[in-house]
Amino acid sequence: xxxxxxxxxxxxxxxxxxxxxxxxxxxxxxxxxxxxxxxxxxxxxxxxxxxxxxxxxxxxxxxxxxxxxxxxxxxxxxxxxxxxxxxxxxxxxxxxxxxxxxxxxxxxxxxxxxxxxxxxxxxxxxxxxxxxxxxxxxxxxxxxxxxxxxxxxxxxxxxxxxxxxxxxxxxxxxxxxxxxxxxxxxxxxxxxxxxxxxxxxxxxxxxxxxxxxxxxxxxxxxxxxxxxxxxxxxxxxxxxxxxxxxxxxxxxxxxxxxxxxxxxxxxxxxxxxxxxxxxxxxxxxxxxxxxxxxxxxxxxxxxxxxxxxxxxxxxxxxxxxxxxxxxxxxxxxxxxxxxxxxxxxxxxxxxxxxxxxxxxxxxxxxxxxxxxxxxxxxxxxxxxxxxxxxxxxxxxxxxxxxxxxxxxxxxxxxxxxxxxxxxxxxxxxxxxxxxxxxx
Numbered sequence: 001x002x003x004x005x006x007x008x009x010x011x012x013x014x015x016x017x018x019x020x021x022x023x024x025x026x027x028x029x030x031x032x033x034x035x036x037x038x039x040x041x042x043x044x045x046x047x048x049x050x051x052x053x054x055x056x057x058x059x060x061x062x063x064x065x066x067x068x069x070x071x072x073x074x075x076x077x078x079x080x081x082x083x084x085x086x087x088x089x090x091x092x093x094x095x096x097x098x099x100x101x102x103x104x105x106x107x108x109x110x111x112x113x114x115x116x117x118x119x120x121x122x123x124x125x126x127x128x129x130x131x132x133x134x135x136x137x138x139x140x141x142x143x144x145x146x147x148x149x150x151x152x153x154x155x156x157x158x159x160x161x162x163x164x165x166x167x168x169x170x171x172x173x174x175x176x177x178x179x180x181x182x183x184x185x186x187x188x189x190x191x192x193x194x195x196x197x198x199x200x201x202x203x204x205x206x207x208x209x210x211x212x213x214x215x216x217x218x219x220x221x222x223x224x225x226x227x228x229x230x231x232x233x234x235x236x237x238x239x240x241x242x243x244x245x246x247x248x249x250x251x252x253x254x255x256x257x258x259x260x261x262x263x264x265x266x267x268x269x270x271x272x273x274x275x276x277x278x279x280x281x282x283x284x285x286x287x288x289x290x291x292x293x294x295x296x297x298x299x300x301x302x303x304x305x306x307x308x309x310x311x312x313x314x315x316x317x318x319x320x321x322x323x324x325x326x327x328x329x330x331x332x333x334x335x336x337x338x339x340x341x342x343x344x345x346x347x348x349x350x351x352x353x354x355x356x357x358x359x360x361x362x363x364x365x366x367x368x369x370x371x372x373x374x375x376x377x378x379x380x381x382x383x384x385x386x387x388x389x390x391x392x393x394x395x396x397x398x399x400x401x402x403x404x405x406x407x408x409x410x411x412x413x414x415x416x417x418x419x420x421x422x423x424x425x426x427x428x429x430x431x432x433x434x435x436x437x438x439x
Contacts, residue, residue, distance in 0.1 A: 008034035008189070010434070011209055011222035013196050013237070016080025017420050018406040019228025020179035021427025022434075027186035029435050034220055035183060036194040036209070038233075039076035042083075042167070043177060049169035051295040057083070057167075060337070063299050063378075068331070070252065070341045071300060071378035074232060078192065079177030081230065082149075082420060086274040086290075087164060087173040089117045089147040090417035092425060093283070100412050101394040104425035111424050115174050119145030119275075124157055126271030128319060129289035133276035135364035136287075141357075143278040146288065149174040149420070150272070157272060165273055165293050194218055198240040199225055199403055206403040224434065228407040228427075231382035235333050235409060238386060243398070246386055247333035251414030252341050253381025255324040256351065257292060258358040258374050260367025265316040269294075274322065279417065283326055285354040286416040287361070290322035291315070292375075300376050319367055321358040324380050325350055326416040333385050341379060351377075381419050383408035396430050406430050 009032040012023040019035070027033045042048050042057050055061045059074040066072070075081050089112070097103035111117065119125075125145060133143040150157070155170030164173045184190050196211040200221075208221035227234045235247030269291045277288040294315060327347045331340040343351065359372055386409040388394060396404045406427050408419055415422075 006034055006189070006191070006220040008032045008220065008222045009224065009438075010034070011036065011220055011225045012228060013209060013225065014080065014228035014230060014233065014407060015078045015176060015180045016228060016230055016407055017082055017176045017423045018408070018427045019226065020079075020176035020183065021424050022226050022228065022406055022431045023188055024179045024183040024186065025428065025431030026434065027183040027188035030187070031438070033183060033188035034222065035180065035188055035190045036196055036220065037078050037190065037192045038195045038229075039078065040192050041078040041177070043078070049163045049167040051166065051293065053166045054295055054299075063296070064337065064339065066331075066339045066341050068340055068342045069376060070254065071376055072232070072252070072339065072382065073378075078180055078190075079175045082175040083167050083177065084165060085149075085418070085420060087149040087168075088274055088277075088418035089149055089421040092422040093415060093417070095413065096411075096422070100388050102388065102426070104422065104429050107425035107428040108421050110428065111421060115149060116151050117147055117149055117421070120148055120150060120157075120272060121152060124152060124272060125275040126268065126289070128266040128268035129271050129275045132289050132319060132321065132361060132365050136278060136361045139360060139364055141278050141361070143276045143287075146274050146277045148275075163293070166295075196229070196237055198237060199227075199400070201241070201400055205401045224402040224404070226404045226406050226430070228405070230407050231385045231409040232333055232339070234405055234407055235385040236335070238391065238398070239335070243391060246391060249329045249332055250341075250385035250409075251327050251329050251383050252379035253324050253383070253415060254327040254341070254343060254347060254351070254377050255322055255380035256355065256375050256377050257290060257320055257322050258355055258362065258372070259291075259313055259318050259320045260362040260365075260373070261313055261317045261371040262319060262366050262368070263317070266319065267316055268319055269315045280354070283416060284350045285326065286324045287354065287358055288322045288324070289320070291318060291320040297375070313371070313373065319362055319365055321362060322380075323351065323354040323358055324416045325354070326414045328414065329384055329387075343377070381408070381415055383411040383415065383419055384413065385409045387412040395433060396426065404430060
């Protein structure tokens, strides 16, 4: 038996930064908006923000590791990847406007002003993180305080234990779930537990979506559908909707952590993550101060044998740098949760260069050379599986009328810097475009 068919002016599939932004703007304009999310809202659960969280809000309750040995986290919850982010912000890259006619600089600036995006105060950047940034400066690399979706006035960041990579518990970090709340307050309807499998099309126009909820068929009808299920979710829906090329090759912001230990306890793991960063002048990679939650290290170690688990670093004495590449489009996202993300020759060359530099900075910071360790690659910023000029145009519309995509999957090139601000800006642009067309 199919659940009661829901109807709306706009159906938004996904509650990450792109979907939440569009839904909020449309709802505030008085439109009938239906928001569909496959996962629950975990924010009020006792395990939220704890080491147990990933066992509940990652799809499959664990990271996905590709055949190429790349780790991906797949958040399955209201707020999407923003819940597990480090709250980093960066302006949209210039090439987005220059090469793809997507100038969202003004929209990004609006978001910065609305959410008070700025670097953390000096007192909250972390003594050990600052120590790494200063060591880099001594080697001739000027690191900058990282722009953050964090406002210390919203929460007490001195007592939260820097758990924002597992879900912010102090309230200082903005997430897309807040925009979802505001959309609902403005009249939008939120349905969780809905797994959309495909869009419904009639005479070349989208008329709704189909899927299942709690094991029962689910259907919703709407004049316009915005897919925002993320780089891994959106192409699967499109593939089932008559787009066989969806998911063929993508970028991932391939990242590896580089760690080393000092003699004395420094407790960098208790500092806010990624408070300092440095972008390679050509944008080929970025370095950031970083220590991942121990649970993610254990996930990685588990794949490599019990010996790695028992030989894990002493987190209290560990210093870390995260290397993030602007990797090339490659691999693919396929059915049955199968993914491939091989590193190209160019990727490997720039990764080796970046790791070498990270090692030099850590050594300058005082770590012992025999403690240096490089982790497995992970997809930090998956994007580009439904790229502009590939499956969507600069209006973010597919070849099916009134079917749009607004998430990281539309970004046409890899990014070494965090894409969340760019995605929110794209959401603002798309919402204005849709509202202008429906007046």
